[in-house]
Every structure is written in C-alpha cells, then in structure tokens.
Amino acid sequence: MSHVVSAAASVAEVVRPTTVIESGRLSERLGAEITIVSETFQYTGSFKFRAAYGLASRVPNEKILTESSGNFGQALAYACKLLGKSCTVVMPSTSAQVKVDAVREFGGVVELTDVRVKSRAERLRELAAEFPDAYVASAFNSPLVIDGNSTLGVEICKLDRSFDAVIVPVGGGGLSSGIIKGIESCGRKVPVVGAEPLIANDAARSIKEGRIVSNEHEPQTIADGARVISIGEHNWEVLRHGLSTIVEVPEERIMEGLRLLFSFANLKSEPTGALSIGALLTEPERFKGKQVCCVVSGGNVNPEVYSGILLGVKG
Amino acid sequence: MSHVVSAAASVAEVVRPTTVIESGRLSERLGAEITIVSETFQYTGSFKFRAAYGLASRVPNEKILTESSGNFGQALAYACKLLGKSCTVVMPSTSAQVKVDAVREFGGVVELTDVRVKSRAERLRELAAEFPDAYVASAFNSPLVIDGNSTLGVEICKLDRSFDAVIVPVGGGGLSSGIIKGIESCGRKVPVVGAEPLIANDAARSIKEGRIVSNEHEPQTIADGARVISIGEHNWEVLRHGLSTIVEVPEERIMEGLRLLFSFANLKSEPTGALSIGALLTEPERFKGKQVCCVVSGGNVNPEVYSGILLGVKG
Numbered sequence: 001m002s003h004v005v006s007a008a009a010s011v012a013e014v015v016r017p018t019t020v021i022e023s024g025r026l027s028e029r030l031g032a033e034i035t036i037v038s039e040t041f042q043y044t045g046s047f048k049f050r051a052a053y054g055l056a057s058r059v060p061n062e063k064i065l066t067e068s069s070g071n072f073g074q075a076l077a078y079a080c081k082l083l084g085k086s087c088t089v090v091m092p093s094t095s096a097q098v099k100v101d102a103v104r105e106f107g108g109v110v111e112l113t114d115v116r117v118k119s120r121a122e123r124l125r126e127l128a129a130e131f132p133d134a135y136v137a138s139a140f141n142s143p144l145v146i147d148g149n150s151t152l153g154v155e156i157c158k159l160d161r162s163f164d165a166v167i168v169p170v171g172g173g174g175l176s177s178g179i180i181k182g183i184e185s186c187g188r189k190v191p192v193v194g195a196e197p198l199i200a201n202d203a204a205r206s207i208k209e210g211r212i213v214s215n216e217h218e219p220q221t222i223a224d225g226a227r228v229i230s231i232g233e234h235n236w237e238v239l240r241h242g243l244s245t246i247v248e249v250p251e252e253r254i255m256e257g258l259r260l261l262f263s264f265a266n267l268k269s270e271p272t273g274a275l276s277i278g279a280l281l282t283e284p285e286r287f288k289g290k291q292v293c294c295v296v297s298g299g300n301v302n303p304e305v306y307s308g309i310l311l312g313v314k315g
Numbered sequence: 316m317s318h319v320v321s322a323a324a325s326v327a328e329v330v331r332p333t334t335v336i337e338s339g340r341l342s343e344r345l346g347a348e349i350t351i352v353s354e355t356f357q358y359t360g361s362f363k364f365r366a367a368y369g370l371a372s373r374v375p376n377e378k379i380l381t382e383s384s385g386n387f388g389q390a391l392a393y394a395c396k397l398l399g400k401s402c403t404v405v406m407p408s409t410s411a412q413v414k415v416d417a418v419r420e421f422g423g424v425v426e427l428t429d430v431r432v433k434s435r436a437e438r439l440r441e442l443a444a445e446f447p448d449a450y451v452a453s454a455f456n457s458p459l460v461i462d463g464n465s466t467l468g469v470e471i472c473k474l475d476r477s478f479d480a481v482i483v484p485v486g487g488g489g490l491s492s493g494i495i496k497g498i499e500s501c502g503r504k505v506p507v508v509g510a511e512p513l514i515a516n517d518a519a520r521s522i523k524e525g526r527i528v529s530n531e532h533e534p535q536t537i538a539d540g541a542r543v544i545s546i547g548e549h550n551w552e553v554l555r556h557g558l559s560t561i562v563e564v565p566e567e568r569i570m571e572g573l574r575l576l577f578s579f580a581n582l583k584s585e586p587t588g589a590l591s592i593g594a595l596l597t598e599p600e601r602f603k604g605k606q607v608c609c610v611v612s613g614g615n616v617n618p619e620v621y622s623g624i625l626l627g628v629k630g
Contacts (some may be wrong), residue, residue, distance in 0.1 A: 266614035
C-alpha cells in the first residue's frame with residue numbers, strides 16, 4: 001500500500017491481518033497445543049503499526065513528534081505517510097543505522113541526539129516547543145495506542161479457538177492491555193498472561209505491589225522492546241485487573257524461544273517477540289497440555305544479533 | 316493436524332494455504348512490485364508436502380520407500396502419518412542430525428547409508444527387493460508429484476492479481492512444472508520464470524539444447540534443494556513448452572536474496588527458497604517496474620548455514 005488512505009479508515013480496515021502459524025513439532029517440544037499469532041509480517045514488521053496508525057489517524061494534528069529507538073518510530077513514520085501527515089522521530093545518535101534507515105525509508109524525519117549530552121525526552125520537549133501545533137506521541141502510554149492494539153485481540157477472538165491462555169510480551173504494556181480490551185470487546189473470557197524479561201520485571205513487581213513500580217535504569221535485556229523504565233499509566237489501569245498473571249522470563253529462555261521459533265516454526269522473531277515462547281519454557285507446568293496462543297509481537301532484529309543468538313544453540 | 320485423514324481428501328483440502336507476504340521496502344529495493352508466496356509455513360516447512368501428500372494419497376500401497384537428504388523425506392513421512400501409511404527414507408549417513416530427527420519426528424523410518432560404500436539409489440533398490448509390495452517414490456519425477464504441486468499454481472491464480480511473471484526455484488523441476496499446470500488449469504496465461512543456480516544449470520542448458528542435459532556430478536550449490544543430476548522426464552515435458560525462461564543465479568545472488576528476505580520481509584527462507592529473489596537481483600532489467608510473484612519454496616535450513624549467510628552482509 002503506497003497510496004494515502006482516508007483518515008476515516010479504521011485500524012482494523014488498514015492493518016494486515018495477523019499471521020497464524022501452527023507447528024506440530026513446536027507443540028510437541030513444548031508439551032502444549034501452540035498457535036502462534038505473528039505480527040512479524042505486519043506493516044513495518046511489528047504490532048506497533050496498529051498503535052501508530054490508531055494514534056495518527058485519530059489526532060487532528062498534521063505533524064506528530066515522538067521518540068523511539070525501535071519499532072514505534074518506523075510504525076509512526078509509515079502511518080503518517082499513509083495519512084499524508086508528517087512525523088519526526090527523536091533517536092539516540094548511537095542507534096543502529098538500519099533502524100535510522102527504516103524510519104527514513106518510511107518517510108519519517110530522524111532527529112539524532114547524543115544522549116550523553118541531551119536525553120531523548122529533553123530533545124523531544126525542545127521540538128515540541130519549536131512546533132507548538134504538533135502532537136507529541138507516546139509509544140505506549142495512550143488510550144489511542146490501546147485502542148489500536150485492541151484490533152489484535154479482536155482478531156484472536158475471531159480465530160474461534162478455545163484458548164486456555166493467550167501469552168503476550170510485556171514492555172510498556174500497550175500490547176497486552178490492547179489485547180485484553182480487544183478480547184473483552186468480543187464478550188470472551190480468555191486468560192491473558194504477560195511475558196516479561198526477568199531482568200526488566202517492573203510490570204510483575206507492579207502487579208505484586210498494586211502500584212506502578214519503576215526500574216531504576218533502562219534494563220539491558222536482549223528483548224529490546226521491553227527496555228522501559230515503567231509501564232504506562234493508561235495500560236496499568238487495564239493490566240492491574242485484566243492480566244491473569246505475568247511470567248518472568250530469564251534471558252536464556254528468551255533466546256531459546258527465538259531458536260525454537262527458527263528451528264520448529266521457520267519463524268524469524270525479534271527477541272522481544274520470542275518472550276511468549278520463553279514464558280512457556282520458563283513455566284512449562286502451567287501450560288502443560290493446554291491450548292495456548294503465543295503472540296509474537298515483531299520480527300525486526302539485526303542480522304548480527306540474530307546470528308549471535310542462533311549460534312548459542314547447545315548440543 | 317495429528318489425526319489420520321481420509322485418503323479421499325484432496326491435496327487442496329489437506330495442505331495449509333500458502334502465506335502471502337508483501338513488503339514495500341523489498342519492492343523498492345528490487346525496483347518491482349513483489350508479492351512473496353511462501354511455503355515456509357507449509358506442513359514440514361516446504362512445498363514438498365504438496366507433492367508428497369499428492370503421491371501418498373493416490374498410490375494404493377501401504378508402504379512407501381524413497382531416498383532424500385532433504386525436504387521430501389520429511390514431507391513424505393508426515394503425509395504417510397496422516398494417511399496411516401508407513402514410509403522408509405534412505406538418507407546418507409553424513410546427513411545433518413536435524414534432518415534425520417525431523418523425518419523420525421514425523422513418523423518415518425530412516426535408513427542411513429554410507430554413500431562411499433553404497434549409493435542411496437542402490438540401497439533403495441535393495442529395500443524395494445525386500446519390500447515388493449512397497450511403492451518406490453521419486454521426489455520430483457512423477458505425474459502425481461506435479462499434480463500435488465499444481466495446487467500452489469491454483470492458489471496463485473486465486474490471489475487474483477495480474478502478475479507479469481511468477482518466479483519459481485528450479486531443482487528437479489517438480490515445483491515449476493506443477494505451478495505451470497496449476498496456472499493453466501485456471502485458464503490463465505502468466506509467464507512462469509525458473510530460477511536455477513548458475514552452478515547447477517542443467518535445466519537452463521536443457522531448454523537451450525531442447526533435450527534433458529545432466530550435470531556430471533551433484534552440484535555443490537548453497538541451494539541444496541537444487542542439487543540434482545537432472546530434471547525429471549515428466550517435468551521436462553511440461554517445462555520445455557511451459558516455461559517462459561530460466562534465470563541462472565550466481566551463488567552470491569542466492570545469498571543476497573536470503574539476506575533481503577531476512578532484512579526487508581522478516582522471512583526466514585532456506586537458500587533454495589531465495590532463488591526467486593536471487594533471479595530478480597541477477598536480471599533486474601527484465602523485471603523492472605513489473606508485478607512479480609516470487610515463490611519461496613521452503614524454510615528449512617540449519618542455524619549454522621543460515622547465520623553464515625547472514626553474516627556475509629557487507630557494509
């Protein structure tokens with residue numbers, strides 16, 4: 001799709017339907033009936049397009065500003081291109097060139113900032129002052145983002161399978177809260193389980209303590225989509241009641257999940273996307289013999305990082 | 316699907332529909348409007364399941380024998396499992412363990428042979444003598460194989476796009492002749508272009524000379540699915556008239572095709588599957604600005620081989 005779409009077109013009308021993948025060998029290996037719901041072939045390679053289009057199509061502003069080192073920047077750039085809007089993405093000057101290139105190829109303007117001198121948030125505030133008519137978008141803390149992501153929950157309902165659980169990667173919480181809302185909107189009750197990196201477990205700690213708990217620093221998990229300080233407030237309101245539980249996934253299990261997707265499902269996943277399989281590996285007893293929907297949130301990963309994880313295969 | 320299916324079920328009823336993937340970035344990079352038709356999520360990870368099920372469901376024999384070091388063995392094992400039949404696959408004793416494991420996990424019996432002592436063909440003849448009631452199956456030289464593969468041609472027609480060309484990897488010629496027959500059966504005229512490794516170009520030489528030309532030895536192309544001595548006679552009858560042309564793809568272009576699928580389409584392909592993109596890279600002028608359907612025939616590749624190709628990225 002390279003034409004400009006009508007701003008009236010809903011997220012559900014514009015997004016690519018998610019890709020459903022089944023693998024008997026993966027199910028046997030994991031001891032559960034696995035259905036993979038993959039957003040790796042979504043526009044811009046991750047579910048973030050749902051969020052970005054949901055947001056960009058609903059705000060009246062012609063210009064949108066955001067900060068992102070990953071998937072949201074690409075997604076917003078492409079959503080704006082489709083809608084005939086413009087967008088500027090603040091990125092760290094240390095960002096991988098492929099990520100910078102992707103935002104630019106999708107039509108976004110990239111503002112690089114040396115984060116040792118000026119934080120991304122600070123640079124974003126400067127730009128907001130410079131462009132007072134622009135909308136400043138959060139990658140995950142917005143009702144519009146939740147609404148956009150809820151379309152994936154609706155698609156999962158429409159698969160018409162009786163899942164015992166839906167496992168969803170948790171970073172800022174935008175995807176998991178969207179899926180909870182989407183499934184609720186269908187009048188279904190399916191337990192939604194979060195899959196969060198153990199070393200970035202602010203959401204798990206938040207659920208335990210009953211309030212938003214923050215990480216002290218951006219955690220350096222291999223699942224770069226989950227490197228957030230804390231979950232968003234809007235998401236928290238959904239997750240505190242709507243999430244069945246959170247599985248805290250050690251780094252090694254995330255990487256094993258990625259390798260299993262490669263070997264038994266022929267699916268290229270980014271590390272964050274493999275969190276759902278990693279959760280199954282971490283708590284196999286919880287899911288044993290169950291019908292489980294594993295959401296693979298995206299597929300954008302550098303060849304070097306990906307190869308490094310693949311070659312970590314033991315035995 | 317783990318139950319035994321009715322032998323009356325046709326290939327089209329049993330196979331998974333192919334996966335259609337579009338990538339604006341890949342199209343821009345290649346200068347043509349690309350639609351990827353991917354068999355990487357087919358049962359057993361390649362189109363070979365179409366051929367194998369087509370064959371196994373149509374022969375009356377309860378036991379089927381074949382020789383394969385790759386995808387056909389897995390596919391036949393799984394087809395036989397679904398049909399409640401048994402199957403034995405002769406494989407070189409030097410086969411990668413993952414390939415042997417795959418055949419066994421799909422329910423096949425593996426007969427390893429030390430090819431320095433006894434060729435696969437010889438061991439297969441011995442087994443045929445031992446099991447006179449068994450059917451000896453060729454991976455690519457059979458009308459039943461062509462019929463099974465033709466279902467993919469029909470699916471391509473049903474996409475209802477006006478392709479200027481369909482590019483198909485050529486090894487033994489079973490897939491390309493199946494697709495030609497399938498498209499013909501829909502009453503459509505779409506040029507089908509073969510993509511063959513330059514160092515295994517027996518099909519291209521055969522078309523030029525008007526007769527089947529053989530390679531002297533099994534060519535050691537990275538596209539292991541195209542390591543054949545010659546195309547099958549049944550396929551030749553279809554290809555000699557039905558094929559629009561063959562593009563001979565250098566090894567480096569095959570690998571570049573695999574990397575582009577990884578980086579711009581998030582698609583894990585085996586080297587043979589990347590031949591169609593490799594053909595576009597080899598003769599870009601032929602396809603410039605055209606609507607091109609690229610068939611990615613399968614996704615089964617070892618992590619070591621795959622990583623090696625990914626890390627060959629320059630720049």
